[in-house]
Amino acid sequence: MTVPADAAIVTVGTELVRGLAVDTNTSEIARALAAVGIDVREAVSVADDADSLVAHLRRCTASYDLVVVTGGLGPTHDDVTREAAAAALGISMCRDRRIESGLAAVAARHSDPRAAEQVFVQADVLDGARVLDAVLGTAPGQVVPTTRGELVLLPGPPREMRPLLEAYLSGRPSGPAAPAVLHCAGVSESDLQMAAQDVLGGRSDIELTVLAAPGDVRVVLFDRGAGSTELAAVSASIAERIGESCYSTDGRSLAQVVLDRARVARVTVATAESCTGGLVAGALTEVPGSSAVYVGGAVTYSDDLKTTLLGVDPALLRTFGAVSDAVAMAMASGARDVTGAGLAVSVTGIAGPEGGTAGKPVGTVWFGVAGAEGVRAEMRRFGGDRHFVRERAVMTALDLLRRALRAG
């Protein structure tokens, strides 16, 4: 086919339209298609219902060069994608002997003969389709020619989908420059928008979007004809204008930046967590190779453990309460002492829904940072529910570590 310019993504699964699962395939496929210059125009989720799927596949294959479908390729009765695709395109299917023999071992593992027989439906291939052999799991992908371009059927589980999508896209020349993304923390969405717009002026060859998530605001610049060199230059100008609040322009997460800065500064890092209950540690250790810098820490949910594990003076807890600058600093210092790390951050706050008072309402969080230069405390008051308060507190703790490592 000619190079496809636009695409639709169709995700199939009753769980998606009933709210029992969140679709992550769309996001992943959209990024992969954007990287080769294909513009995704719509992403639609539909139930495991053959009639409805046939209608959407007809509409999408008639409207877009490329239609990528995930889900409904498994062996069970509600896997209807193969049949729906055949019906939508008016073509038939036949059982592929090679795939069938590959599935024999899988079928043999089932003690139930019904389940064993069902396995083989995954060998049904649409006429004229190119098969993308399964890498994980058992369902192969299929690439079917359409009047406008191609229809690509991929399995639903992200781990099975991913290698087949890569196989399908491999060898394609890349499209426009990848979007430039500036990750920022500790700054408002509207301030970022204004800063970026002032640098951009009225130019139309770069498109601006500002995206906000808890504690992580992103400025995204799309190439609309500017080219990669110009996009990089503009991105650098905006980053300079934003200053230290922009923590990465190369896709690194806040945790990655903390670990990288610590590695360069030859400083080890520790954590002492109360209300975030291990999530700051969890974010740092999500990064491969974090063990070179991050030594560990304590989750001191009870007051007693703050004393036992971190040596917080019980008098401080009695006098100021667990959520206080004094205890935050004692936790950070204690974590630094007990772990021998160069830099430690502490978090102690009221995530809710219970535990708030007039003076310390839900959302009040104290942070401590202990390093070679001493120890200090900062307070934030976050809105939102327990989950949101914890999420914001994790990002703030990481950002305090990052800023401390800049200064250090």
Add this chain to the structure above:
Amino acid sequence: MTVPADAAIVTVGTELVRGLAVDTNTSEIARALAAVGIDVREAVSVADDADSLVAHLRRCTASYDLVVVTGGLGPTHDDVTREAAAAALGISMCRDRRIESGLAAVAARHSDPRAAEQVFVQADVLDGARVLDAVLGTAPGQVVPTTRGELVLLPGPPREMRPLLEAYLSGRPSGPAAPAVLHCAGVSESDLQMAAQDVLGGRSDIELTVLAAPGDVRVVLFDRGAGSTELAAVSASIAERIGESCYSTDGRSLAQVVLDRARVARVTVATAESCTGGLVAGALTEVPGSSAVYVGGAVTYSDDLKTTLLGVDPALLRTFGAVSDAVAMAMASGARDVTGAGLAVSVTGIAGPEGGTAGKPVGTVWFGVAGAEGVRAEMRRFGGDRHFVRERAVMTALDLLRRALRAG
């Protein structure tokens, strides 16, 4: 309007079709609509592009009783939903004076006069629309009559969308019985499918779906005429057949079940984590009120800290390595001793991508459980990448705590 029977959800945002954000509104709205008996037939994400949005709104308002749109209601230039809805339905808009005056304080906060002026576009209301006043944020929702039913415009940020969706749906009679969901751990998807199908037989008044996520497999039963009493009875039969692998039938998470069982047994809980780096603690403390049972623990990422914080004998680390049954048991016992908790779980493994050996490949994880009856170790070998291994390890650690509390 008459009671709507079916619906479409339209989520608006260029970030959604470019893979820069994962849409969670669809899932949340679909669950809320299902609870009042409205069947979501499709969920489509489209870019911030007025023409494309107009086309989808025309198609959806012509096909479904209810169309719920989120996003594109803010004050910026790429917020096109109001205008697209007006164009799709062929009606005009006027500026609502009451909303406008409410926005004056917000506009005054902007130092930039352009941004201040833009704020007021959020007061533009479609002719004949009912306004849903903003609870958080500044963008109100709108409910617009269509020939088949209603078009509902809601803001995109989940925290702003949620109260307006609730306001829109409040007072509606509930629909069919809410789906029965059996959460299971430590059992395969296909075994669950067979067990559920055997109990269901060929009955068509209950619809079965099995959903799998890392370490958490769900059997979902939809009411298709059976009614709530019958649905509950069938759900109970399936739960009984599954046995201890079914950990909740009332929506509680695995962490909640652990905490509830510990509360009943009057046992406090502690954690000692290496490769999961705080995520087991993070999952337990996500539950409101967890401080009554969960005391805390250690994140001992380095070998030294395993000794310093948990008292693991350095000879064990030298002889067997950090990823071993001996160290897993020593970590669990150490965590129990140092925290004074009744039950402690430990996790030590190789999450990858580095660190694997022939004998202990990436994905090898040892768990220790220490309680009043002594200490024991279990090993699992997980496939997949670092994130997946850690996710599975967290669920396994929680499940081991749960099973230990059943026995205790």
